[in-house]
Amino acid sequence: MKRLLSVLLICAMILSVGVFSAAAEDELLTIDIYDAAANYHGIQTGWFAKVVKDRFNLELNIIAPQVAGNQVYSTRAEEGNLGDIVVVDKKDFSDLVKANLVRDISDKLPECENIMQFKAQIDVYNKGLTGEDGKYYGIPSEMTDTSPSTLTDDVIYSSPMLRWDLYTEIGRPKIENLDGLLDALKQIQDAHPQNEAGDPAYALSLWADWDGNDNMIGIANVVQLTTWYGEKIKQSAILKPDNTFIEIYSRDAAYYKITKFLNKAYQMGLVDPESGEQDWNSIMNKLQTGRAYLMWYSWEVGFWNSVDRLNNGTAFIFIPVADQLYYADADRYYGSDRMFGIGSKVEGEKYDRIMAFLDWYASPEGVTFQHAGIEGLNYTVGEDGKFIPYKDNALMDNLPVPEEYGGGGYNDGNNAINQWIASSICVNPLTGERYAQKFWQSYKDMTMTQMKKEWQEYFQAEDAVDYMNKNGQLLASPSVDFTPPSDDNDISAIRLDVNKQLCTYTWQLIFAETDDQFEAMWDKMVEQMDGFGYKDLYAYDVSVYQAEVDAKVAAAQ
Numbered sequence: 001m002k003r004l005l006s007v008l009l010i011c012a013m014i015l016s017v018g019v020f021s022a023a024a025e026d027e028l029l030t031i032d033i034y035d036a037a038a039n040y041h042g043i044q045t046g047w048f049a050k051v052v053k054d055r056f057n058l059e060l061n062i063i064a065p066q067v068a069g070n071q072v073y074s075t076r077a078e079e080g081n082l083g084d085i086v087v088v089d090k091k092d093f094s095d096l097v098k099a100n101l102v103r104d105i106s107d108k109l110p111e112c113e114n115i116m117q118f119k120a121q122i123d124v125y126n127k128g129l130t131g132e133d134g135k136y137y138g139i140p141s142e143m144t145d146t147s148p149s150t151l152t153d154d155v156i157y158s159s160p161m162l163r164w165d166l167y168t169e170i171g172r173p174k175i176e177n178l179d180g181l182l183d184a185l186k187q188i189q190d191a192h193p194q195n196e197a198g199d200p201a202y203a204l205s206l207w208a209d210w211d212g213n214d215n216m217i218g219i220a221n222v223v224q225l226t227t228w229y230g231e232k233i234k235q236s237a238i239l240k241p242d243n244t245f246i247e248i249y250s251r252d253a254a255y256y257k258i259t260k261f262l263n264k265a266y267q268m269g270l271v272d273p274e275s276g277e278q279d280w281n282s283i284m285n286k287l288q289t290g291r292a293y294l295m296w297y298s299w300e301v302g303f304w305n306s307v308d309r310l311n312n313g314t315a316f317i318f319i320p321v322a323d324q325l326y327y328a329d330a331d332r333y334y335g336s337d338r339m340f341g342i343g344s345k346v347e348g349e350k351y352d353r354i355m356a357f358l359d360w361y362a363s364p365e366g367v368t369f370q371h372a373g374i375e376g377l378n379y380t381v382g383e384d385g386k387f388i389p390y391k392d393n394a395l396m397d398n399l400p401v402p403e404e405y406g407g408g409g410y411n412d413g414n415n416a417i418n419q420w421i422a423s424s425i426c427v428n429p430l431t432g433e434r435y436a437q438k439f440w441q442s443y444k445d446m447t448m449t450q451m452k453k454e455w456q457e458y459f460q461a462e463d464a465v466d467y468m469n470k471n472g473q474l475l476a477s478p479s480v481d482f483t484p485p486s487d488d489n490d491i492s493a494i495r496l497d498v499n500k501q502l503c504t505y506t507w508q509l510i511f512a513e514t515d516d517q518f519e520a521m522w523d524k525m526v527e528q529m530d531g532f533g534y535k536d537l538y539a540y541d542v543s544v545y546q547a548e549v550d551a552k553v554a555a556a557q
Contacts, residue, residue, distance in 0.1 A: 029350060030059045031357075034076065034083030036213075037141075037338055037419040038064035039280055046413015047405040051369060056357050062416045066209060077101060084354060086341045087141070087419050091484045093339040094129055097137050102341035108351070109136045112359035114366075115421060118143040121334050124481045139358070140335025142423045148333045148479040148555060152425045153298070154438075154463035156328035156474075158224045161295040161316040164451050166192065168313070172458060177323045178261045181294075184319075185270055188293050195290040204265055205292040206275035207283045208507065217499040218248060218255060219506045222262065225296060226254035230325035230475045234545040235484075236498060236537045241325060241475055243549050245542045248502070249526050249534070256522070262510045263518050276507045288396045306393045313451040318464035326468055327475045331425060334481040338419055362421040364430045370415055371424040371435035374405055379437070386431045388442040478555040482548040491540055497532040501525060 030043075044052070044060040052058050063083055065072050076082045082101045096102045110116060121143045126136050146152055160181060170187040173180070185203035195201045210220035216233040223233045230241035231254040237245045238253045246253045265271050272292070274282070286292050287303040295301060301316045309315040342354060360366045372379055372387060378394050379387040391399055398409035406413070424436035437443050461467035468474035487495060505525035512518040 026057045026349075026353070028053070028057050028059060029353060030061050031085060031350075031354060032061045032063055032081075032083040032343075033085045033087065033417060034063045034065075034073075034343075035085075035087040035417060035419065036065060036089055037087055038062050038416055039066060039418060040064060040416040041067035044416050046408045047374065047401045047410065048369070048413050048415045050406040050413075052357065055360065056353055058353060058357055060417070066213070081345050082343060084343045084346050084350065085358070086343060087338055087417065088341070090140070090335075090337050090339050091486055093138050093341060094483070095486045096341060097129065100344050102137055103344045103346060104135070104137060105342055105355070106134060106136045108355045109139075110134075112355060112362070114359045114362040114364075115139060117145070117362070118422070121481075124334060125339075125483075128481065128483065137341060139340040139421060141338040141340060141419050141421060142332055142336040143421065143426075144331045144333050144423045145426045146331045146333060148330060150331045150333075151328065151465065151476050152331050152434075154465050155298045155318060156326055156465065156468070157298055158227050158296050159298070159318050159326055159464060160228070160321055160324075161301065162188070162319045163293065163314055164317050164455065165313045166293065167319055168454075175319065175321045177321060178257070179264075181321055182261070182265055182268060182270065185265070185293055186268055189270055192293075197289065199289065199291055200272075201291040201293065202272040203270035203293045204262065204275070205272035205278075205283055205286050206262070206510070207278050207280055208276050208503075209279045211503045212499050217495065218502045222255055222258045222506060225258040225261075227327040228321070228324045229254040229257060230327050232327050232477070234548075235541040236495070236534065237541045237545065239545070239549065241327075243553060245538075245545070247534075247538055249522075249529060251522075259506055259509050260518070263512050266511055267513070271510070276510070303396045306396070307389060307446050308393075310447045310449045310451055313449070313454075315451060317451070317455055318467070320459065320467060320471070320473065325473055325475055327477065328465075329477050330479045332423065333479045340419075340421065358421070364428055367420070367422045367424075367426065367435055368428060368430070370420050370422075372428075372437060373410075374401065376402060377405075377410065382442065386433060386442060387437075387440055389437055389440070389446060392437065478552050480548065480551040480555055482551060484544050484548075491537065494533040494537045498529050498534050498537055501528045501532060 040062055041064040042062060044062060049060065052060060063072060073082070077099065080101070082096065086096065086102055088096065116122070121140060122136065123133070125138060125140050127133060129137060162184070166188045167184070169191065170184060173184055175181050175184055189201065189203045192201060206221045208219065211218070213220065216223045217236050218233065226233060226238065232239045233248065234245070236248055238248050238255060240246055248255050250256065262271065284303060287295070287300060290304065295316050305315040340358065342351070346354060373394060375381065377391055377399065380390050382388050393399065394410040395414070398411040401408050401410050401413060425434050425439070427433065428435050433440050456462060459467050461470055465474065502525065505521060505528070509518055509521055509525070512521055
């Protein structure tokens with residue numbers, strides 16, 4: 001029975017590739033992917049490279065501005081060839097259309113059966129872009145099969161997470177505010193100044209290479225934590241819980257509150273001294289080796305939590321802070337803030353094979369590779385055809401990949417595109433369960449550990465979202481289709497200068513030696529930002545994002 005189900009699964013995956021196909025004897029093509037989401041620059045290697053080559057005889061050359069520098073955009077744009085595939089922020093996509101850097105894909109996209117399962121969302125975006133029905137240029141990323149008002153996840157994007165064993169060790173204190181959180185972290189770090197290997201460990205370890213991305217100004221490690229107080233950065237403005245805007249540098253706003261929190265952590269000796277100088281790759285290694293005691297992105301736990309650690313109680317889990325109101329976006333039904341497009345120079349066979357690849361990328365097989373991994377390594381298939389977690393430490397421990405996938409380390413060969421068409425919360429038609437492992441019944445059964453039972457009993461809730469709802473600490477924002485216009489040259493220049501001042505000063509503020517130095521430096525930062533035109537930028541951003549606020553208010557009624 002199990003063998004029959006596996007055969008049926010493989011057949012379904014083959015059929016899911018769609019109407020396009022690439023013969024194995026086709027010439028190997030190298031596809032340039034200009035990718036604003038990528039943390040890796042160069043030729044995709046390892047197991048994902050083999051998966052793509054075996055199916056399409058394609059080699060993926062990742063062009064990552066986050067690694068190579070933003071000048072790579074201007075250089076390639078001037079040449080008129082940004083990439084064969086482009087993955088860019090949604091706000092920039094209309095400029096690519098106007099500049100003829102991406103092509104009209106109306107002739108091919110309707111034939112892409114897997115991508116067009118999201119036709120409603122794709123139609124809404126492209127109708128807004130072109131004003132025409134049936135005219136297609138872009139494919140939104142991370143679309144869901146739920147609804148604009150659904151909040152599927154049991155944990156939100158950003159919230160404070162501590163190791164349960166270490167939180168238990170210090171007596172599971174009720175944490176009233178950020179000062180209480182720092183007190184708890186200090187107790188943990190004082191008791192465990194090193195990881196098991198003897199390397200220095202800190203409460204907080206920060207990084208700088210994501211600063212200024214994702215429709216925000218300021219440093220990413222502050223921006224994401226503002227959501228702990230119901231506030232959401234909208235470029236240079238902050239949206240408050242009452243749907244009004246406030247200046248990002250206001251002392252009444254959460255950017256100040258979180259920067260002050262990080263500075264107090266530094267003054268208490270809780271901040272990794274390499275913070276601000278290290279990049280994401282360094283942080284990833286520290287998360288994997290237990291050298292940071294606070295996590296705040298939901299996906300960060302993937303670098304530490306495993307079934308074994310959930311069983312022995314050493315995993316990270318949400319720990320509430322009483323004065324917080326957690327902002328969370330509802331399911332991104334219309335997609336995230338990035339878009340897929342096809343370069344305007346792409347034609348002929350290359351065009352066919354790229355569209356075939358992208359349709360596969362949105363297929364059950366493609367999405368399974370992206371969100372579940374490799375059968376026999378990350379998961380096995382049960383008698384009922386559903387997936388069962390296998391080596392869920394493959395990513396964190398860079399486990400060896402089976403030879404049929406080319407060998408090497410799993411993390412080394414992971415998908416470097418780092419952006420998806422289908423969200424991991426979509427339902428996999430091959431299993432009837434969502435793609436993300438944490439939604440599988442087998443995973444839930446395996447991870448209903450003593451640790452989770454203790455957490456549920458202690459906090460009187462099923463999970464983090466349930467706790468937030470029960471305690472009035474969740475501010476869920478409905479999903480709407482909104483794309484901010486691109487900046488004109490004047491606004492772009494102001495934004496660049498203002499962001500540089502904010503980022504530079506914020507890092508200095510985090511490492512201020514005294515409170516008086518912090519406050520004086522904050523005043524200097526405000527003066528400098530205003531000198532570069534911040535108030536004009538703020539007024540512009542408020543006028544732009546008011547339309548999104550109005551749409552969200554209407555959707556919530």
